[in-house]
Amino acid sequence: MPAAPVDVRAQVFSNLGPVISGQLSDDPIAPGVGLLRTQGEVVISGLIQPAKGSELLLGVRLPGGKLTRFPRRLRVIKADSDPIENETTLTVGCLLALKWDLVQPEIYYATDYPAWTPVDTAAGSTPNICLLSSVVAVALDRCGITQATGNPEITFAKAVASIDLSGGYLEIASRIIAEAGLYGFIDASEKLRLRRVLVPATKGPFLTINELLTIEAIGNPSPPEEITISYGQSIWPTVETSPNYKPKTPGEESYTWNAGTG
Amino acid sequence: MQNWTYQKTISTAETFAVQYRFRIAGPPVTFETRSDSVSFASTSEVLTEYTTLEYLDKDGKRQVQDVVANTISTTTTCVGAANPTRWKSKLEAGSPAFPGALLIKRTETFNKYIITQDGPVETEVTTYEYEPRISFAGGLSIEDYKNIDLGVGNILLRKTIVEKEQNKSIDLTKQTTVIYEAWGATAAGKTVAASIMAGLKRAAEDDRISGTYTLVDRMSALVCRGVEKTINIGRGTAPAQPNKLDQENERLQGAQDTLNTKGSWNQFGPLGKPYESQYVDMSFGSDGTNSTDKYDMQFAPDSYLRPATDAGDNGTGLKYVYVSSATAAYEYGRAIHYILSGMANGKSITTELRNIPSEPMGTVYLEAAGTVGRFRANGITFAWDSQGLVVGCDAMLDGGAGLVTGATGADWFPMMVPATNLPTVTATVNSTPSLANTITAPGGFDPMAPGNIWSSFGTAGVEGDVYAADLTRASVVGAVAENVRRESVSRSLTWVLEAPYSLTATTESITSVSVSYGTASVVYELFAGSGSGVIADLSAATGGGGGTPYTLTGGTTMAWPSTTYMHGWTFTLSAAKTIKGVGFYDAGQNGLAISYSVLLAILDPDDPVITNPLQITFDAAGDILSFVVPSGTEASLDGIWRRVDLPSNVPGLELTTEYTYAVYAHPYYTSGSMPPGQDSVVKNVSALTLPPSMAYGINFAVRNRPNLSVTETISADGTAYFGPMIFFE
Numbered sequence: 001m002p003a004a005p006v007d008v009r010a011q012v013f014s015n016l017g018p019v020i021s022g023q024l025s026d027d028p029i030a031p032g033v034g035l036l037r038t039q040g041e042v043v044i045s046g047l048i049q050p051a052k053g054s055e056l057l058l059g060v061r062l063p064g065g066k067l068t069r070f071p072r073r074l075r076v077i078k079a080d081s082d083p084i085e086n087e088t089t090l091t092v093g094c095l096l097a098l099k100w101d102l103v104q105p106e107i108y109y110a111t112d113y114p115a116w117t118p119v120d121t122a123a124g125s126t127p128n129i130c131l132l133s134s135v136v137a138v139a140l141d142r143c144g145i146t147q148a149t150g151n152p153e154i155t156f157a158k159a160v161a162s163i164d165l166s167g168g169y170l171e172i173a174s175r176i177i178a179e180a181g182l183y184g185f186i187d188a189s190e191k192l193r194l195r196r197v198l199v200p201a202t203k204g205p206f207l208t209i210n211e212l213l214t215i216e217a218i219g220n221p222s223p224p225e226e227i228t229i230s231y232g233q234s235i236w237p238t239v240e241t242s243p244n245y246k247p248k249t250p251g252e253e254s255y256t257w258n259a260g261t262g
Numbered sequence: 263m264q265n266w267t268y269q270k271t272i273s274t275a276e277t278f279a280v281q282y283r284f285r286i287a288g289p290p291v292t293f294e295t296r297s298d299s300v301s302f303a304s305t306s307e308v309l310t311e312y313t314t315l316e317y318l319d320k321d322g323k324r325q326v327q328d329v330v331a332n333t334i335s336t337t338t339t340c341v342g343a344a345n346p347t348r349w350k351s352k353l354e355a356g357s358p359a360f361p362g363a364l365l366i367k368r369t370e371t372f373n374k375y376i377i378t379q380d381g382p383v384e385t386e387v388t389t390y391e392y393e394p395r396i397s398f399a400g401g402l403s404i405e406d407y408k409n410i411d412l413g414v415g416n417i418l419l420r421k422t423i424v425e426k427e428q429n430k431s432i433d434l435t436k437q438t439t440v441i442y443e444a445w446g447a448t449a450a451g452k453t454v455a456a457s458i459m460a461g462l463k464r465a466a467e468d469d470r471i472s473g474t475y476t477l478v479d480r481m482s483a484l485v486c487r488g489v490e491k492t493i494n495i496g497r498g499t500a501p502a503q504p505n506k507l508d509q510e511n512e513r514l515q516g517a518q519d520t521l522n523t524k525g526s527w528n529q530f531g532p533l534g535k536p537y538e539s540q541y542v543d544m545s546f547g548s549d550g551t552n553s554t555d556k557y558d559m560q561f562a563p564d565s566y567l568r569p570a571t572d573a574g575d576n577g578t579g580l581k582y583v584y585v586s587s588a589t590a591a592y593e594y595g596r597a598i599h600y601i602l603s604g605m606a607n608g609k610s611i612t613t614e615l616r617n618i619p620s621e622p623m624g625t626v627y628l629e630a631a632g633t634v635g636r637f638r639a640n641g642i643t644f645a646w647d648s649q650g651l652v653v654g655c656d657a658m659l660d661g662g663a664g665l666v667t668g669a670t671g672a673d674w675f676p677m678m679v680p681a682t683n684l685p686t687v688t689a690t691v692n693s694t695p696s697l698a699n700t701i702t703a704p705g706g707f708d709p710m711a712p713g714n715i716w717s718s719f720g721t722a723g724v725e726g727d728v729y730a731a732d733l734t735r736a737s738v739v740g741a742v743a744e745n746v747r748r749e750s751v752s753r754s755l756t757w758v759l760e761a762p763y764s765l766t767a768t769t770e771s772i773t774s775v776s777v778s779y780g781t782a783s784v785v786y787e788l789f790a791g792s793g794s795g796v797i798a799d800l801s802a803a804t805g806g807g808g809g810t811p812y813t814l815t816g817g818t819t820m821a822w823p824s825t826t827y828m829h830g831w832t833f834t835l836s837a838a839k840t841i842k843g844v845g846f847y848d849a850g851q852n853g854l855a856i857s858y859s860v861l862l863a864i865l866d867p868d869d870p871v872i873t874n875p876l877q878i879t880f881d882a883a884g885d886i887l888s889f890v891v892p893s894g895t896e897a898s899l900d901g902i903w904r905r906v907d908l909p910s911n912v913p914g915l916e917l918t919t920e921y922t923y924a925v926y927a928h929p930y931y932t933s934g935s936m937p938p939g940q941d942s943v944v945k946n947v948s949a950l951t952l953p954p955s956m957a958y959g960i961n962f963a964v965r966n967r968p969n970l971s972v973t974e975t976i977s978a979d980g981t982a983y984f985g986p987m988i989f990f991e
Contacts, residue, residue: 028641156563204625
């Protein structure tokens with residue numbers, strides 16, 4: 001394989017002024033963390049005071065003269081100007097970082113987002129329940145974040161009447177997304193892109209040590225030999241179901257065979 | 263009225279001093295010991311902001327209560343106090359050290375609450391601790407700061423999330439603490455930093471400088487320090503957690519109570535009690551479990567009733583939607599282990615922009631010593647200044663991808679099989695690499711005044727990346743084995759968990775084992791047939807006694823019913839055994855008309871469906887094969903069985919006494935496709951003796967086609983049947 005020399009020469013430019021330096025990092029994926037934010041600081045030459053939430057567009061001029069969009073979409077979270085140095089340090093992040101701390105005392109009621117018209121029959125009743133995809137959609141809507149098309153569907157539902165969102169819209173959404181085996185991030189079109197944790201892309205860069213500046217062990221501790229997941233189930237409204245009702249889906253237990261041991 | 267309080271403390275001034283050796287140019291060159299000092303009075307400030315929350319009490323009256331919303335604490339220090347090594351190094355280099363320059367440490371705490379009728383209850387406290395980069399670098403074994411300027415900016419040193427739950431009815435409080443910490447603040451990170459710095463000290467000047475910047479950046483990446491949980495119950499000492507047997511018994515009792523109260527009609531729906539915690543265990547160690555991590559799943563899915571779009575179940579107009587929370591918890595646990603294992607066995611890398619995927623968690627292939635591993639780009643970082651742009655990530659190990667042409671292979675990351683058994687891979691070289699959304703600069707483009715260039719960029723995802731060299735692999739060899747156990751409420755019947763851990767063998771040249779977190783739909787419904795006395799005949803002949811393995815009495819070729827099934831039987835062990843091979847019944851012992859797969863699964867007592875089974879397959883080319891007892895007479899004949907043993911280079915799979923196993927076969931038999939010879943299972947078996955310590959369970963058929971009626975039964979003709987066969991070492 002021909003080795004491509006590492007060339008870190010590049011010039012970052014922006015829509016808010018000449019860029020002096022910067023550093024950004026994605027949240028590392030971790031248990032229970034489904035939404036990965038990008039955050040960091042960008043130092044701009046000159047004294048500016050962009051409004052919180054305004055977009056910082058970054059581009060990179062590469063060796064050879066090509067231009068590329070910086071692979072993260074950023075918003076200004078805070079601006080600290082330094083008149084002595086005549087520069088401004090922007091605290092920036094993706095839409096998730098910008099909206100992460102948005103907290104309001106809101107409760108998601110299933111009846112406010114009905115998936116069907118409730119039915120009461122002799123065989124049982126079907127009040128609305130909380131579809132977790134809808135809960136995530138509401139949380140994102142409150143934060144002004146739209147989802148990319150083609151995202152994996154969150155098919156889970158909780159058989160409960162309400163879910164408290166006052167713990168933080170994106171905190172709740174992040175938890176739901178993580179427990180569905182997904183992770184999400186703001187993509188190049190500034191929409192939330194969801195992908196599956198256990199399904200990596202089949203294609204990726206092929207790197208030898210010649211293409212790396214450094215390579216070291218991460219140093220994280222060994223994984224546990226056993227993992228226990230505890231979870232709660234809600235059964236609602238099984239108590240209202242008639243004994244005459246016998247569902248035919250795999251979840252029912254009308255089968256009678258056993259091990260022959262009585 | 264103000265909604266904040268503010269406190270400031272000014273400490274007594276302190277004097278900090280440092281001695282250094284100053285080089286006086288010659289000739290001759292001489293050194294002089296000099297000293298420098300600075301006095302500094304540190305200050306600390308605490309700003310606490312409050313918010314007013316409204317709630318309705320238990321009488322429905324509106325109440326308000328002030329609570330702490332956030333607290334910001336800052337402490338000032340000076341460069342000389344924070345990093346005397348830098349101070350000394352700058353002086354020795356003849357550079358200004360600015361020891362009295364101000365540095366600010368900042369701690370931000372945010373509090374969250376839920377509203378209850380008793381008032382706001384604190385549910386989460388998140389703390390961010392920021393530290394100046396200069397101060398942070400003080401712990402990284404950096405000795406030479408010549409021409410290195412870290413600035414006065416801060417890094418996020420630590421993030422602590424404390425989640426609190428309480429249940430007043432049982433006077434229980436639970437607290438979960440998750441800590442993320444800059445890698446360089448951990449003992450492991452410091453060790454790595456010291457190792458890197460030892461190398462950088464000997465490097466060329468430019469490399470030392472750029473390497474030090476990179477080191478500081480990489481060391482500021484956050485790593486998870488773990489999860490700590492504490493539970494307090496009431497006024498006394500918290501009782502010990504009930505063991506698994508007690509929990510299982512409790513659930514059985516609950517299930518039995520429910521059945522009794524409902525009389526003779528069948529219980530349906532998941533048997534978990536409302537809001538009662540259940541659990542799923544997954545073991546990844548081969549030598550027992552010395553360490554266990556426990557996680558809560560807050561949003562485990564539930565089953566539910568909904569209006570049907572058609573006539574519904576039994577014509578009721580209703581549809582029972584079954585969703586397995588156990589399966590969801592199992593998948594969640596696998597994802598957690600995948601992350602923890604990948605990070606523990608991963609590599610931290612830095613490179614240029616075009617070598618890292620443009621999306622978080624994108625795939626990266628790393629080759630060393632001829633062996634290629636697949637990794638995920640976790641926690642990507644970007645750092646740039648006038649010198650250029652460096653990109654880094656924690657490359658999280660996914661598994662072994664292959665060998666480059668001509669390589670002999672060497673294990674430089676863990677795999678289930680030796681690296682030498684990997685298939686050969688060839689990377690594609692692209693002469694015009696570019697990341698997604700790259701354009702040719704228009705004439706006269708000035709980065710200092712980019713104008714409206716932004717509208718020229720696209721918004722493609724990682725699929726738009728073109729790397730200098732890339733590789734595509736559909737599957738890899740995993741690093742760990744999963745021994746999956748799922749525990750929940752036991753039932754009087756047994757579900758078959760389809761292929762959570764399937765095993766196969768082939769007589770082809772076997773060169774590798776691959777693990778795939780499969781995405782293909784392998785969802786089977788359990789089909790059950792009541793054994794009309796036939797099963798009892800088999801059961802009576804079991805018990806694990808006798809010295810002759812698998813003595814089979816009677817048996818004829820079975821005429822397969824006119825539908826589609828796969829077929830098998832279950833067993834338990836009273837002593838651990840290791841699988842040696844599998845066999846498939848050859849009617850007439852004249853060769854199999856078609857090839858068959860034999861699978862082994864752990865029986866799931868709770869859930870019949872799993873949508874993404876983990877499969878282990880033996881693979882000659884690196885792709886997933888069906889696991890096959892080949893057609894014809896290629897497989898050796900052992901009695902009435904066409905037998906295939908595991909290859910010698912594949913680790914044996916030990917079955918334990920913990921589980922009930924199912925051995926079964928597919929493809930699926932259909933009347934239309936049933937080949938001549940009726941190879942399938944043995945019919946009219948009248949007696950069966952199993953190897954010692956092995957006990958027969960049940961026989962079963964699994965229906966593959968969802969449009970078939972579950973009223974069909976495979977054993978309607980009263981026939982006892984048996985197969986496929988499993989052989990132990």
